[in-house]
Each structure stands twice: as structure tokens, then as C-alpha cells.
Amino acid sequence: MAASKSPTRRRILDTGARLFRRNGYTGTGLKQITGEAGAPFGSLYHFFPGGKRELAAEIIRTEGAGYARTFDVVRAEDAVAGLRAWFAGAAEVLEAGDYADACPIAAIALEVASTDDDLRQATAEVFTDWIEQAAARFTEAGIAPARARTLAVSAIASLEGAFVLARALRSPEPVLSAGEIVVAAVERELAS
């Protein structure tokens, strides 16, 4: 456990995350991961004895935790501006990456939801964490907890769905439109 320092391990995780994001879980081969990561195939099973599922579980957790930090732009002093920046930033990153890199775990989540309960649960934990983090930001900004949670769930769902549409349409419009509606909802809630 002490050695999460291995650069090979890191490269496998990063490459795996990128490929899962773009090609999905079943759509990504382990040989492809080690190949693109420049890692020997055996090393994958050295670091992840549980194979593909263990690798995916770790990717879900680390990528989930990483993405949670993007909520930091939503500050209590001006939650509306922060939220606006959150959506705008997502749209920018998506466009800059040629619509390949959206949510790090949505593709996995949809694929495993009905086929692998362990991985499904891992994605559920990430989403739950995101919801709680976002809700906390909204309550800090002065919104009642129950409403804050509804808004948090809605904000995350909107972005996730907007990613699906944006990748298919190759356009940032869905992300911007979804952001507009969610921002307005939060704005209205703060005004009341």
C-alpha cells in the first residue's frame, strides 16, 4: 500500500483512465492500455492482481476524487459566478480535447450498471460524493440543505447528460445550455 509511487503504475492508471473515458470499459483492451502506457503487460497484473475489474475500480475512485475537486470554483461568496465558471470550464475542456474527454466515469457507469455490481457500487460512491460536495457548496452559499441537494443532483445530472449530447453532436451547446438553466435555478434560489 505504501508504494503508490511507481511511475509504471501511474502510467497504467492514467492511460487506462483516458482509454476508458473514450472507448468505454469493454471497448478498452488491457493490451491496449499497457501498450500505450509503455508498460509491460505483466506489470498490470503485478499492480492489479484483480485484473481489469480492480484496475477499473481504482480508476473510478481516483478519477472520481480528482473530478470532485473541480467544484472548488464554486465559492460561498459568489456561488453563481462559480457555477457559471464550472460549466464554462467544462465546455472549454471538452472542445479543446476534441470531444473525447468528458466525464471520466460516465461511460464506465453506464456499461457496468447492469452487469457488474461491484463496479456499479464504485461509480455510485463517486456520484454520491460529488452530490454531497456540491450540496455542501450550495448550503455554504446560503441555500437550505434540502434544496441544495436537489440543485446539486440536478447540476451534476445536467452536466453528465450534456456531455453525452455534446460528444455525439460535437458541439459545446448542450453544456452551455444546461449550465444556463442550472445557474438560473441557483440564482433564483439565492434571491428568495
Added chain:
Amino acid sequence: MAASKSPTRRRILDTGARLFRRNGYTGTGLKQITGEAGAPFGSLYHFFPGGKRELAAEIIRTEGAGYARTFDVVRAEDAVAGLRAWFAGAAEVLEAGDYADACPIAAIALEVASTDDDLRQATAEVFTDWIEQAAARFTEAGIAPARARTLAVSAIASLEGAFVLARALRSPEPVLSAGEIVVAAVERELAS
């Protein structure tokens, strides 16, 4: 073209749609489809000479057209109530189906967006159609076209993303929360 009447062809399409929805595109095997459909393997290539991609393209189109009809509950006389019923109905169906059957093409859309441009385009056409249909309903209800489109995109994105969260969390909450925000946005637009 005249013979889209073959029951075997229908069963292949229906079974394929169900499996793609639950297990994704690469996660579903052709042998699995014909097996569960009770169809001989050779029949699949008889009806779909283009193989898996042609089958998927047809499923995307027919399922997309079918789902577009769910917008019929949004009527001009009471668009708000209709939209509310749309989200509530989605939540009910999802729960009744043990969170297996959500959007018929989202799983495919995410998987092929970066790997197969033909199929990506097929999903894009479906989403575009949905957006236009929903926007038309909103304009009929009295919303200015530009705003109607933003709301339409947002409504569809919200539901798509809510499906992702709902399947992972095995809870209808995201669908209901997302619906609440979108309904409020439409309500407010109609009041102004």
C-alpha cells in the same frame, strides 16, 4: 426494403436494443443477441449484411424515433404538467425495470463517440431530432424559439444525465430532481 415484416428480424432488433441498452455496444456480442432472440446466427447477417455496425445503426434510428414519441405528453395547453409527467413517467419506467432500461441509445452514444464516426453521426441525428421535437412543443406552448431550444436541450441533457446517476445509484431521485429544476425553468419562462 418492403419486408420489414419478418418476425425474426424484429426479434433481433428488439433483443439487440435491449442488450445494447443494458450492456453497451462493445459489451454485447452478436451470438448473445441471436441466442436470446431465438434466431439463427446466420439470419443476423442475412438481414444486416453490414454486421454489427449496420444493426446498431438501425437500432439507433428506430429506438430514437420511438423514444421521440414520449414527448407527446407535452401538450401546448399545459406544457408544464406535460413535462412533469414526462419526467415522472421516466422515473417510473426506470424503477419498474430495475434500473436496466434507461435511454435506448446513450450507452451506444458514449461508446462510439470517439471510435466510430458513422454511428456517432447516427446518434447525433437522433439527439438533434429530439431537441427539435421538444423545442417545437415549447414554442407551441408560447415560448420564444431561442429560449425554447435552450430549454429543450437542457431538458434532454438533464434526463440523460439523470439516467446515468439513477442507474448507478439505483434510485429515481436524480430523475425527479432534474425534472423539478427543468419544470421550474419552463414554468418561469411561461410566466414572463
Added chain:
DNA sequence: ACTCCTCTTGATAGATCGCTCTAGCGTGAC
């Protein structure tokens, strides 16, 4: 120098993938 131990390395197994191919069944036309 010798022993551990982490990590590297790739060959290989066994299953499954999408797909092709040939053969045969059944029904309607003539």
C-alpha cells in the same frame, strides 16, 4: 557475496469476438 523482494518481461492458454461460408429447408409460381 549472498539473499530477498519489487518489478519487468513476454509467451501462452482458453475463451470469445465479429464475420464468412456452404448447405439445406420450405413455400409460391409456373
Added chain:
DNA sequence: GTCACGCTAGAGCGATCTATCAAGAGGAGT
């Protein structure tokens, strides 16, 4: 009766998948 044709039927091909395995390189501790 028999020919044509839509459809059934599934064996099998090459490729690729996940996973296992045995062997060795390299470095730290003694």
C-alpha cells in the same frame, strides 16, 4: 413436378480478449 428464392442453420476462421505463468533484472540490506 420442379425451379427459384427467402430464410434457417451452424461449423469454422483469424483475430483478439482476459488472465496465468515462469523466468530474470535490479537494488537494498546484511
